[in-house]
Amino acid sequence: MKLTGVELRKVALPLVTPFRTSLGTQTVRDALLVRVVTDEGEGWAECVAEDEPTYCPEYLEGAADVIRRFLLPVLFPLDLDPAAVAPAFEHVRAHQMAKSAVETAVLDAWLRARGLSLAAYLGAVRRSLPVGVSVGIAETVDALLDTVDRHLAAGYARVKLKIEPGWDLEPVKRVRETFGAGVMLTVDANTAYEAADIPHLTRLDAYGLAMIEQPFAPGDLHTHARFAARSSTPVCLDESITSARDAAAAIRMDACSIINIKPGRVGGYLEARRIHDVARANGLPVWCGGMLETGLGRAANLALAALPGFTLPGDISATARYYERDVTAPFVLVGGEMAVPSGPGIGITPDPEDLDALTTATEWISAP
Numbered sequence: 001m002k003l004t005g006v007e008l009r010k011v012a013l014p015l016v017t018p019f020r021t022s023l024g025t026q027t028v029r030d031a032l033l034v035r036v037v038t039d040e041g042e043g044w045a046e047c048v049a050e051d052e053p054t055y056c057p058e059y060l061e062g063a064a065d066v067i068r069r070f071l072l073p074v075l076f077p078l079d080l081d082p083a084a085v086a087p088a089f090e091h092v093r094a095h096q097m098a099k100s101a102v103e104t105a106v107l108d109a110w111l112r113a114r115g116l117s118l119a120a121y122l123g124a125v126r127r128s129l130p131v132g133v134s135v136g137i138a139e140t141v142d143a144l145l146d147t148v149d150r151h152l153a154a155g156y157a158r159v160k161l162k163i164e165p166g167w168d169l170e171p172v173k174r175v176r177e178t179f180g181a182g183v184m185l186t187v188d189a190n191t192a193y194e195a196a197d198i199p200h201l202t203r204l205d206a207y208g209l210a211m212i213e214q215p216f217a218p219g220d221l222h223t224h225a226r227f228a229a230r231s232s233t234p235v236c237l238d239e240s241i242t243s244a245r246d247a248a249a250a251i252r253m254d255a256c257s258i259i260n261i262k263p264g265r266v267g268g269y270l271e272a273r274r275i276h277d278v279a280r281a282n283g284l285p286v287w288c289g290g291m292l293e294t295g296l297g298r299a300a301n302l303a304l305a306a307l308p309g310f311t312l313p314g315d316i317s318a319t320a321r322y323y324e325r326d327v328t329a330p331f332v333l334v335g336g337e338m339a340v341p342s343g344p345g346i347g348i349t350p351d352p353e354d355l356d357a358l359t360t361a362t363e364w365i366s367a368p
Helices: 060-075 082-088 096-114 118-122 141-154 169-179 195-207 221-230 244-252 269-281 295-305 352-358
Strands: 003-021 024-038 041-047 128-130 132-135 158-162 185-188 211-213 235-237 258-261 286-288 337-339 359-366
Touching (some): 003 352, 041 295, 060 082, 060 359, 082 096, 096 269, 118 269, 118 295, 132 141, 141 169, 158 169, 221 235, 221 244, 269 286
Parallel strands (some): 158 185, 185 211
Antiparallel strands (some): 128 337
């Protein structure tokens, strides 16, 4: 399969409500879509980098530049198959989100040409999945309770609360007391705490949480391991894991007992599958995290989350949780579950009318 050209398309999707974490507040999701055109057909993907380098070192404009200047030139001469993409990018350090977007678009095109779904290619074992919802930091605890109540009524199987210093024990306590022990409840700190906060964080043990996610800095596996040894709440790593090698190192250090796999963060769906395999071999459950994806990323994440080791509900909420209008047909929650796309490739393509309405810029890059 030969690459003939690539379109980079920027879109802006207003959020239904602002989404606040310890890293900041979002009201609009700017995304970079990648469309590869080959002699066998085309494929789509999404780069999940954010506008600013707060969640990780990558940011949207930088990812577009890396794709344009460093990734595409090495692909144009190649006879492409999905397994050839990552090795071709090894000379470029980091930039996993940029790499993931290009690899996924190539994978989508390659699978579509062969009539295969991404779910089947990765090894999915389920056709639908229970999913969870991520709840941002609210203005008041009462507002938080109203939001959680609405999501539970919609059928979500797990509620994740974003926390930060000053917004942790009391909101978690109130949610647990209000909705009872039967709700699967987790918290996500997005690296907001330091080693000195370990005694404070162990007080969360009182609320029967399914996990506490990424309390400390990404590179600080030592502090995560210290905390895991003192806390009865399982520790989940997110930002710390950017490869299967990272996952193996964290497991060896007892720095976590659960891993959140975000394909963009780890360089693509093939590396995500390798992390799944490493975790499963060591008896650790995994789940699929979210980055406020458009329908393109949501579809691919559902395919990944259908693998056997994904035993915890992921952050793959229905489209209406975040957007009134998406670039694809909306994903909906039915009976508390979401269907895994079964069509060729990622199983979905953009709706032309919605895509045009949400587009802010396009760029076409032809093969030399």
